Amino acid sequence: MSKYETDIVVIAGGPAGLSAAVQAAEDGAKVILVEKSETVGGAANMGMGPLGIGTKYQQQQMHDITLEKAFRMMMEYTHYNIDGRLVKRYFEQSAETIEWLEGMGVEFEGAYKYFTKSEPTWHIVKTDQGIGARAASFMNRALYNKALELGVQVLLETPAKKILMEDGEVVGVRAADKDGNEFDIACRAAVIATGGAGANPEMIKEETGYIWGKDMFNFAIPGNVGDGIKMAWEAGGDHVPVRVEQAASNILGMGLPRAAGAMMNQPNLLVNYFGLRFMDEEQVQNRTYLSNAVSHQKDRTGFMIIDSSIARYYMKNGIDFVSLVDPEADVSEFGEAAKIAKEDPSLGLFVADSIEELAQMTGIDEENLVQTVEDYNHFCETYDAEFFKRREYMRPLVKAPYYACKIMPGGYGTVGGIRINENCEVCDSDFYPIPGLYAAGADACNLYDDSYMFLLPGNSMGWAVNSGRIAGMEAAALIQDLNE
Numbered sequence: 001m002s003k004y005e006t007d008i009v010v011i012a013g014g015p016a017g018l019s020a021a022v023q024a025a026e027d028g029a030k031v032i033l034v035e036k037s038e039t040v041g042g043a044a045n046m047g048m049g050p051l052g053i054g055t056k057y058q059q060q061q062m063h064d065i066t067l068e069k070a071f072r073m074m075m076e077y078t079h080y081n082i083d084g085r086l087v088k089r090y091f092e093q094s095a096e097t098i099e100w101l102e103g104m105g106v107e108f109e110g111a112y113k114y115f116t117k118s119e120p121t122w123h124i125v126k127t128d129q130g131i132g133a134r135a136a137s138f139m140n141r142a143l144y145n146k147a148l149e150l151g152v153q154v155l156l157e158t159p160a161k162k163i164l165m166e167d168g169e170v171v172g173v174r175a176a177d178k179d180g181n182e183f184d185i186a187c188r189a190a191v192i193a194t195g196g197a198g199a200n201p202e203m204i205k206e207e208t209g210y211i212w213g214k215d216m217f218n219f220a221i222p223g224n225v226g227d228g229i230k231m232a233w234e235a236g237g238d239h240v241p242v243r244v245e246q247a248a249s250n251i252l253g254m255g256l257p258r259a260a261g262a263m264m265n266q267p268n269l270l271v272n273y274f275g276l277r278f279m280d281e282e283q284v285q286n287r288t289y290l291s292n293a294v295s296h297q298k299d300r301t302g303f304m305i306i307d308s309s310i311a312r313y314y315m316k317n318g319i320d321f322v323s324l325v326d327p328e329a330d331v332s333e334f335g336e337a338a339k340i341a342k343e344d345p346s347l348g349l350f351v352a353d354s355i356e357e358l359a360q361m362t363g364i365d366e367e368n369l370v371q372t373v374e375d376y377n378h379f380c381e382t383y384d385a386e387f388f389k390r391r392e393y394m395r396p397l398v399k400a401p402y403y404a405c406k407i408m409p410g411g412y413g414t415v416g417g418i419r420i421n422e423n424c425e426v427c428d429s430d431f432y433p434i435p436g437l438y439a440a441g442a443d444a445c446n447l448y449d450d451s452y453m454f455l456l457p458g459n460s461m462g463w464a465v466n467s468g469r470i471a472g473m474e475a476a477a478l479i480q481d482l483n484e
């Protein structure tokens, strides 16, 4: 016997689920949203904002990022290994989505690049504390308030367990209350948006081969363990690859001041265990490229190395690459970080009095490292004949102490797993939609395989909000059809 009855059940309250719920309710459907945790917003509470293309902010700031340019970039970046119809619909809707969010009280700082080579598609949410991490929690709050205002019934601490099917169609969702008591919600459509499997090491290993905590250090949001992906597969949805949304991670302990991370994210000497360089270090700004590049090295490890003259230069003049995620990072505290690290080498910042000692501490091949530093210092005076790094980022390593930290693959979580079409309908292995079943957000983000499209930043949250809206409007249209 069902305890609840509604038109649409939205499974989860991250930006994808919240957007689906608001859109479906705006379009006249009765909606219940079930969320596993005690709060809404999901991983996006840590982020800063969604992608928009052709927005008024870009026009005001005189940026020429058009729908056509962004579409071509995305298709070429992914080698057309992607559903072009879905990308087109998502990008085309994205500017109006920024206004849709503004309509519920979200304000934006403007349209930003993530790094020099990227396009200004990242619409950073305005907060009462300036630009910085967690800004998007303000967007989630506005979406949540709008959902409540529209009459969406939100059940927190209520994980969904199963999609209930009859004759191949969705007839309900099984969920559990906070004491684990299961109950059914009768409905005619369900939207799955449970944010991927970033906190599920077994699934990550099975699907990608990476071992969490050994060669993969993605953000693991508690609760994002692949529930929705498994529910969709169980209901007949096709299994497409689940990928880690790559973004490299500096392996530094929490006990170090933030200055350490900012200092070791700059375009300086990067080597592998063999003591050999493997890329133009200017590209470390694109954390996806960096994650992929270190994945190709022994033990999927790179080492960023600086000397004390570089550290001093940054402490005096500021760093080369300031991240908007941490615009206030004060590298003048690096001396303090080095002191702490020297006492506790387990924190991951290696401090040594010579290149030879640094090699012994880190396990990098000593002879090669000495040679690499010598060559690199020579390139600093001439030209980077090895990887063509621009001269402005060539700073020699000449003065002890020397510092190093490991860089390994990481990511924002997982992306993909559920096959969908341009209407965000979940499809079976013959590509036919399963009546009443929709998916959005990270669970259905089959957009860029594992290589996050950082050249168009905001792509992940932009996808979540826009695919949520598409799923919500399509589910509401289905309900309307069924009622006619």
Ligand SMILES: Cc1cc2nc3c(=O)[nH]c(=O)nc-3n(C[C@H](O)[C@H](O)[C@H](O)COP(=O)(O)OP(=O)(O)OC[C@H]3O[C@@H](n4cnc5c(N)ncnc54)[C@H](O)[C@@H]3O)c2cc1C
Pocket (backbone or CB within 6 Å): 011, 012, 013, 014, 015, 016, 017, 034, 035, 036, 037, 039, 040, 041, 042, 043, 044, 045, 046, 047, 048, 049, 050, 051, 158, 159, 160, 161, 193, 194, 195, 196, 219, 221, 222, 223, 224, 225, 227, 228, 412, 413, 440, 441, 442, 443, 457, 458, 459, 460, 461, 462, 464
């Ligand atoms: C540190 C960080 C910063 C980021 N910054 C940005 C950024 O600035 N721009 C950008 O584009 N992207 C950013 N991202 C990525 C972005 O946050 C995600 O792509 C986005 O949150 C995905 O939205 P979602 O709704 O699919 O999933 P999530 O936001 O992860 O939400 C999933 C929700 O599902 C719930 N859930 C799980 N299982 C169940 C279940 N069985 N039943 C009910 N509920 C369930 C979870 O509790 C959670 O609330 C960032 C990610 C991280 C980790």
